[in-house]
Amino acid sequence: MAEKVLDVVDLETHFISDGKVVKAVDGVSFHLYKGETLGIVGESGSGKSVTSLSVMQLLRNTPGKIVGGTIQFGTLDIAHASDKQMRKIRGNQISMIFQEPMTSLNPVYKIGRQLTEGIILHKNVSKKEATQRAQQMLEKVGIPRAKQILNEYPHQLSGGMRQRVMIAMAMACDPEILIADEPTTALDVTIQAQILELMNELRETSQTSILMITHDLGVVAEMCDRVVVMYAGQIVEEAPIEALFAQPKHPYTQGLLASIPKLGEEVEELTSISGTVPTPETMPSGCRFEPRCPYAMARCKEQNPVLKADEDGRVYRCWLQEEGSHE
Amino acid sequence: MSDVLVEVKNLKKYFGGKKSLFNRHPDTVKAVDNVSFEIYKGETLGIVGESGCGKSTTGKMIMNLLEPTEGSVVFQGKDLTELTGQKGRAARQKFQMIFQDPYASLNPRMTVRQLLTEPFKIHGIEKKNERAKVNKLLELVGLNAYHADRYPHEFSGGQRQRIVIARALALNPDLIVADEPVSALDVSIQSQILNLMKKLQRELGLTYLFIAHDLSVVEHISDRVGVMYLGNMVELTDKKSLYREPLHPYTQALLSAVPVADPTVKKQRVILKGDLPSPSDPPTGCVFHTRCPFAMTQCKQNKPVLQDIRGDQHFVACHLYNGSAESEAKLKKQIL
Numbered sequence: 001m002a003e004k005v006l007d008v009v010d011l012e013t014h015f016i017s018d019g020k021v022v023k024a025v026d027g028v029s030f031h032l033y034k035g036e037t038l039g040i041v042g043e044s045g046s047g048k049s050v051t052s053l054s055v056m057q058l059l060r061n062t063p064g065k066i067v068g069g070t071i072q073f074g075t076l077d078i079a080h081a082s083d084k085q086m087r088k089i090r091g092n093q094i095s096m097i098f099q100e101p102m103t104s105l106n107p108v109y110k111i112g113r114q115l116t117e118g119i120i121l122h123k124n125v126s127k128k129e130a131t132q133r134a135q136q137m138l139e140k141v142g143i144p145r146a147k148q149i150l151n152e153y154p155h156q157l158s159g160g161m162r163q164r165v166m167i168a169m170a171m172a173c174d175p176e177i178l179i180a181d182e183p184t185t186a187l188d189v190t191i192q193a194q195i196l197e198l199m200n201e202l203r204e205t206s207q208t209s210i211l212m213i214t215h216d217l218g219v220v221a222e223m224c225d226r227v228v229v230m231y232a233g234q235i236v237e238e239a240p241i242e243a244l245f246a247q248p249k250h251p252y253t254q255g256l257l258a259s260i261p262k263l264g265e266e267v268e269e270l271t272s273i274s275g276t277v278p279t280p281e282t283m284p285s286g287c288r289f290e291p292r293c294p295y296a297m298a299r300c301k302e303q304n305p306v307l308k309a310d311e312d313g314r315v316y317r318c319w320l321q322e323e324g325s326h327e
Numbered sequence: 328m329s330d331v332l333v334e335v336k337n338l339k340k341y342f343g344g345k346k347s348l349f350n351r352h353p354d355t356v357k358a359v360d361n362v363s364f365e366i367y368k369g370e371t372l373g374i375v376g377e378s379g380c381g382k383s384t385t386g387k388m389i390m391n392l393l394e395p396t397e398g399s400v401v402f403q404g405k406d407l408t409e410l411t412g413q414k415g416r417a418a419r420q421k422f423q424m425i426f427q428d429p430y431a432s433l434n435p436r437m438t439v440r441q442l443l444t445e446p447f448k449i450h451g452i453e454k455k456n457e458r459a460k461v462n463k464l465l466e467l468v469g470l471n472a473y474h475a476d477r478y479p480h481e482f483s484g485g486q487r488q489r490i491v492i493a494r495a496l497a498l499n500p501d502l503i504v505a506d507e508p509v510s511a512l513d514v515s516i517q518s519q520i521l522n523l524m525k526k527l528q529r530e531l532g533l534t535y536l537f538i539a540h541d542l543s544v545v546e547h548i549s550d551r552v553g554v555m556y557l558g559n560m561v562e563l564t565d566k567k568s569l570y571r572e573p574l575h576p577y578t579q580a581l582l583s584a585v586p587v588a589d590p591t592v593k594k595q596r597v598i599l600k601g602d603l604p605s606p607s608d609p610p611t612g613c614v615f616h617t618r619c620p621f622a623m624t625q626c627k628q629n630k631p632v633l634q635d636i637r638g639d640q641h642f643v644a645c646h647l648y649n650g651s652a653e654s655e656a657k658l659k660k661q662i663l
Contacts, residue, residue: 004433029515043513158602159378188377188540190599193584215514218586241590260588261547264570269525269548273520276483 004072005176005209006032006055011079013054015090022280024050024064026233031176037203037210039224039241041217041256045277047233048213052179054079055211056096057086058277073177092122095170101162105154111138112150115169121174122270137168139317141198148227160191164198171202181213182238196223221245228254232278232288235307249316251293275280287319330368332534333389333502338362338398340384343607354607358384359538360558361398363633366502371528371535373566374550379603382538382554386504389536390424391415402502410463420450423495427507429487433479439465439490440475446497464493467530469523487517489523494528504536509544542585546570554578557606557614560633563642574636574643576619613646620659621647624629 013025016151025047032038042048053059054066071078073094076085090096098104106114115134131150138146141164154162163183168179180199184192196219197297203210213225220227220241227244229237229252237250246252260272275292284290288298299319307317341361350378359381366372374382387393389400391407397409399406402418406656426432433442443461447454470491487513488508495503505524509517525548527533539545545552546566553563554575562575573579580597589596599618604610612618616626628644633644647654 014627043515109508158601188603189584190377190580191602192586193596193598196586197596206344216586217514217588221588221590221592222586245588245590256515257588261518261521261543262588263543263546263582267547269522270518273515274519276485276516277513280516 003034004031005034005074006211007072008051008055008069009072010069011051011054011071012064013059013064014067015062017063021322022216023233025054026160027069028230028233028235030235030238030264032209032211032227034209035203035207035225036225038210039214039220039227040230041214041220041227042056042230043215043256043277045232045279047228048230049181051230052181052211052213055179056090056094057081058096060184067290075118083297088122089172091118092173093173093175094177094179095173096179096181096184097163097166097170099185100167101159101186104166105162107154109153110150111154111157111165115150115165115172118169119172133172134168137172140167140202141171142194143168154197159187160194163187163191163195167195167198167202167300169206171206174206175208177209179211182215183212184219185214185216192219199223203282218248223240229256232283233315234288234317236289236318238307239314239316243314249314250289250318251295251311251320253291255292256292273302287317297323299304331365332402333345333366334401335365335389335542336363336399336401338400339396340381340386340393341396342389356607357609358606359395359560360609361390362558362560363398364560364563365552365555366534366536368434368501369528369532369534369581370550371537371548373539373545373552375539375545376554376555377540377581377603379557379606381558381606382555383506385555386424386506386536386538389502390422390504391419392424397573402465404504417449420498421498421501423503425488425491425495425503425505426509428511429484429491432491432509433487435479438476438478439610442479443475443494443497446494450498452498457589460582461499463498467496468493469529483516484512485519486521488512488581492520492523492527496531499531500533502534504535504538506538507540508537510539510541517544526651542582554581557603557609559614559644560642561615562641563633564643568639568641572641574641574648575645576621576647577615580618580620583600609637623647623653623657625651625653 009029011025011028015022015024028051040048055071066079069079086148099255111114112131112134114128119130119133134150135146138149143149143164153169184195214220224241226240231252248257255273259273261270273292278284279289286302287304290296305317305319307315310321336358340359342356342358346353362385376382395408399408407418420643425539440461443464446455461475465474466473470489509520512520537548547564551565552569554561556577562578573582580599583594583597601618604617612628613626613631616622623646631644631646633642635642636648647658
């Protein structure tokens with residue numbers, strides 16, 4: 001697992017609206033190894049989706065702009081790549097699955113046409129070969145009657161089936177990286193279980209690296225090897241999956257883990273993090289979590305700590321690191 | 328807790344089915360198909376199920392927001408489904424609802440004060456001490472008196488849901504029907520709202536009907552839980568029995584499908600094959616037999632009845648527990 005397929009360094013993506021600058025992603029660095037699943041966890045507004053859109057260069061027609069940092073993919077820096085270079089990569093070497101399978105498929109084209117479009121474009125094959133490949137992919141993702149489904153429209157399929165089609169489409173060109181942005185959030189639990197199982201199977205057979213963006217810590221625990229926790233546009237903790245759940249280091253991660261009710265566990269009151277995620281207007285000048293942090297100190301108000309490893313090699317962004325243990 | 332507050336009897340809701348010029352052979356969608364249960368005073372009854380199982384439709388019928396095709400909702404000896412107009416509205420005073428989306432539940436052009444006094448206006452309650460009442464309500468849900476003159480857009484999602492709850496409390500209701508009240512909220516906010524709802528229940532003696540798809544949230548807040556599938560109640564019991572010893576194969580699959588936030592746990596998972604059948608063309612017999620790993624021949628023919636199979640208030644609608652030789656054999660296999 002030594003080979004890095006993606007290396008993001010100091011990524012900064014800003015949105016400009018009404019002359020105001022919103023720093024949606026503010027100095028984010030992470031890397032993805034070959035064949036691993038990296039989770040990016042955070043609540044709404046944490047910048048996790050904008051990070052993934054930046055990696056895909058999908059912010060061109062929005063007020064968003066990558067203003068700093070690099071996204072190294074092989075020899076190419078995606079942050080500074082041209083549209084032409086990106087067209088070759090998107091859907092081919094890096095592909096993406098979105099949350100809402102209904103809005104990700106074009107309602108007026110048949111499944112077959114939507115699936116073969118990318119294959120024809122990237123693999124330079126005939127329509128017939130592409131159709132064969134499309135059918136194979138549908139069978140691979142467990143769609144019954146694959147041949148007929150090619151001739152059907154998205155509205156004829158259920159939510160779970162549509163998400164399978166999306167996965168088939170994303171995997172059709174054997175991408176090196178699959179970015180999954182809340183891939184199961186819109187699905188029911190029993191269907192979610194099917195899709196997660198499918199993604200794990202595909203990963204084992206194809207060695208694709210997966211960047212899993214989600215707010216669901218249960219999904220993270222089941223799918224990921226490593227996790228990056230984001231809060232207000234920055235990474236606050238990065239850890240291997242077992243370490244993160246066994247011993248979360250950052251007070252935000254601790255609060256997040258404590259606030260989910262767990263099946264089979266009885267507690268009268270859930271732990272909760274007081275307050276709300278800061279808006280761009282109320283962004284604290286020091287540590288961004290300081291207003292909600294139970295351990296906040298005077299120093300936290302003034303300076304934002306840096307993300308770094310402690311003596312045990314655990315990486316998190318907190319002044320408590322220097323104060324010693326806070327358990 | 329043995330006093331019955333609301334009794335739901337044989338509730339049905341069929342949508343469509345009307346012939347029209349363009350639709351000569353209309354499909355009837357059986358959204359809720361013969362559901363009966365009781366809500367006890369002071370308890371939280373959770374209803375779980377996946378999308379399309381009829382849990383929200385059931386909630387709306389109890390609120391009298393939808394007219395049932397058949398069946399009754401009995402409250403204080405009266406059948407609410409038969410009350411209309413002024414009487415219906417008066418009866419509804421005691422039932423309040425909280426919806427999923429706090430952004431859509433509040434009129435953006437009204438201040439919090441206007442929103443919170445609206446219930447009094449609708450029910451013609453005199454205006455005395457309005458200011459004090461609003462302050463009291465805001466305080467109850469953890470907001471401050473100075474919030475009263477702000478508009479909904481000035482609040483975050485969690486705060487808006489608090490306002491929605493305050494509004495539901497304005498008329499001292501007996502029952503609050505909460506339809507996915509926390510699913511639009513982030514986890515850290517979700518726990519704040521769940522804690523608030525529990526606190527209010529303790530302080531005000533409220534009864535909740537808590538409708539949600541998230542099994543762990545329902546387990547946390549409920550005393551008893553009902554599981555719905557395709558318009559039918561398939562299992563109903565107290566939460567301990569349901570989560571420790573689910574009897575219906577659907578409940579078993581549903582519980583095993585929930586991802587656990589603990590990477591050291593490797594779950595034995597029952598993965599259900601296929602999708603939910605269309606409610607306009609539900610399977611014959613037991614509605615779950617098309618996806619059930621234990622389906623028998625009789626499941627295709629006869630619809631099982633929800634019954635207390637062991638006399639311990641654990642209701643389940645499944646042929647596996649009818650004592651026949653075939654089901655006994657299946658059950659044994661299931662345990663192995």
